[in-house]
Amino acid sequence: MPSLTESLERLGLRSPVIQAPMAGGGDTPALVAAVNEAGGLGFVGAAYLTGEQIAERGLAIRQRTALPFGINLFAPTPAPGPAPGPAPMMAEAMARLRPFHAELGLPEAEEPAYGGDAFDRQVAALLDSGAAFYSVTFGLPPAESVTAAKARGMRVLGTATTVAEAVALERTGVDAVIAQGSEAGGHRGSFIGDPAANLVGTMALVPQVADAVGVPVIASGGIMDGRGIAAALALGATAVQMGTVFLTTGEAGIPEAHKAAILAAREDQTRITRAFSGRPARGIVNRFMETVEDPQALEAVLPFPLQNTLTRPLRTAAGKAGRAEFLSLWAGQGLTLAQRRPAGELVAELLRGTEEVRRRLAV
Ligand SMILES: Cc1cc2nc3c(=O)[nH]c(=O)nc-3n(C[C@H](O)[C@H](O)[C@H](O)COP(=O)(O)O)c2cc1C
Numbered sequence: 001m002p003s004l005t006e007s008l009e010r011l012g013l014r015s016p017v018i019q020a021p022m023a024g025g026g027d028t029p030a031l032v033a034a035v036n037e038a039g040g041l042g043f044v045g046a047a048y049l050t051g052e053q054i055a056e057r058g059l060a061i062r063q064r065t066a067l068p069f070g071i072n073l074f075a076p077t078p079a080p081g082p083a084p085g086p087a088p089m090m091a092e093a094m095a096r097l098r099p100f101h102a103e104l105g106l107p108e109a110e111e112p113a114y115g116g117d118a119f120d121r122q123v124a125a126l127l128d129s130g131a132a133f134y135s136v137t138f139g140l141p142p143a144e145s146v147t148a149a150k151a152r153g154m155r156v157l158g159t160a161t162t163v164a165e166a167v168a169l170e171r172t173g174v175d176a177v178i179a180q181g182s183e184a185g186g187h188r189g190s191f192i193g194d195p196a197a198n199l200v201g202t203m204a205l206v207p208q209v210a211d212a213v214g215v216p217v218i219a220s221g222g223i224m225d226g227r228g229i230a231a232a233l234a235l236g237a238t239a240v241q242m243g244t245v246f247l248t249t250g251e252a253g254i255p256e257a258h259k260a261a262i263l264a265a266r267e268d269q270t271r272i273t274r275a276f277s278g279r280p281a282r283g284i285v286n287r288f289m290e291t292v293e294d295p296q297a298l299e300a301v302l303p304f305p306l307q308n309t310l311t312r313p314l315r316t317a318a319g320k321a322g323r324a325e326f327l328s329l330w331a332g333q334g335l336t337l338a339q340r341r342p343a344g345e346l347v348a349e350l351l352r353g354t355e356e357v358r359r360r361l362a363v
Pocket residue numbers: 020021022023024026045046047072136137159180183184185186187220221222223241242243244245330331332333334
């Protein structure tokens with residue numbers, strides 16, 4: 001078995017700390033650069049960016065740091081099939097938003113349409129962006145994109161929430177598998193079977209994935225400090241991908257109301273919801289989630305990406321107005337360990353804390 005240092009070198013990592021890509025604005029160029037400069041690997045979640053925006057983002061990062069960084073995409077999103085459930089689903093989904101739009105003084109929600117798939121343009125921009133890592137969640141990276149990225153010397157990573165997904169990813173030629181446990185904040189990366197059933201915790205998932213694949217494993221979900229990182233390494237991971245812990249840093253670009261909600265919530269106040277985007281994702285329970293996914297009422301959530309398009313104007317307005325009850329408050333179950341601090345200081349503390357635990361366990 002290769003040593004940790006050998007596995008890290010094989011993956012082109014300077015340390016086990018990877019800042020998770022966080023599409024939607026959390027992972028600013030300032031965050032990516034601060035993480036890099038402190039010894040971690042910064043990542044950009046580019047799923048909602050156009051090709052031009054990806055090019056601009058790559059440039060903004062390269063102006064701040066010469067160190068390698070990564071860009072993440074959602075796997076190609078086909079047009080959603082007919083919405084499950086009764087035909088008036090669209091009308092019901094829109095009706096569920098009406099009182100919230102009125103409360104924020106917004107015009108009525110518009111019927112969302114599938115805008116086509118931006119993946120090919122995104123990946124073309126990613127290949128020219130100067131990124132050293134390319135990762136995909138929600139599915140397998142298309143074969144041509146893997147070949148093209150590798151031809152440029154990039155490392156390719158993919159997210160799995162089960163052993164079957166990890167094995168499927170390894171077959172595409174990825175350099176490492178990100179094992180995302182059910183504690184994780186944000187969207188579930190699931191793409192085989194029922195995402196609602198793929199809720200394996202990080203502690204159980206990482207060693208099973210590590211046994212099933214030959215490539216290095218990156219643990220993700222609920223890891224917040226050196227104790228969590230050392231535990232992930234003990235389970236067979238080479239590195240960790242952490243999201244929530246970076247959201248309360250000064251450099252994170254999420255609305256202040258989201259940061260405050262993370263710092264105020266308890267570990268039992270998150271749940272997995274489809275209410276915001278139509279895909280399961282973990283966030284802090286709020287009024288929007290409870291109203292849109294009211295178990296007593298008709299199902300009124302459109303398939304991804306339609307629900308995401310439908311709820312975007314409300315979420316954008318809520319962010320500007322500081323109204324946490326309408327925001328997608330993505331956060332993982334480790335959230336009470338989050339602190340307000342600069343990202344560079346956080347990374348230094350994570351690396352120091354990991355070494356401290358490793359030393360303590362070695363004696
Ligand atoms: C606000 C937020 C946005 C996220 N966006 C993405 C994304 O765009 N792509 C991705 O692969 N993972 C995304 N994730 C999931 C992370 O990659 C990672 O699995 C998760 O943050 C790990 O759990 P933790 O939040 O408990 O650290 C996101 C997570 C959060 C909290």
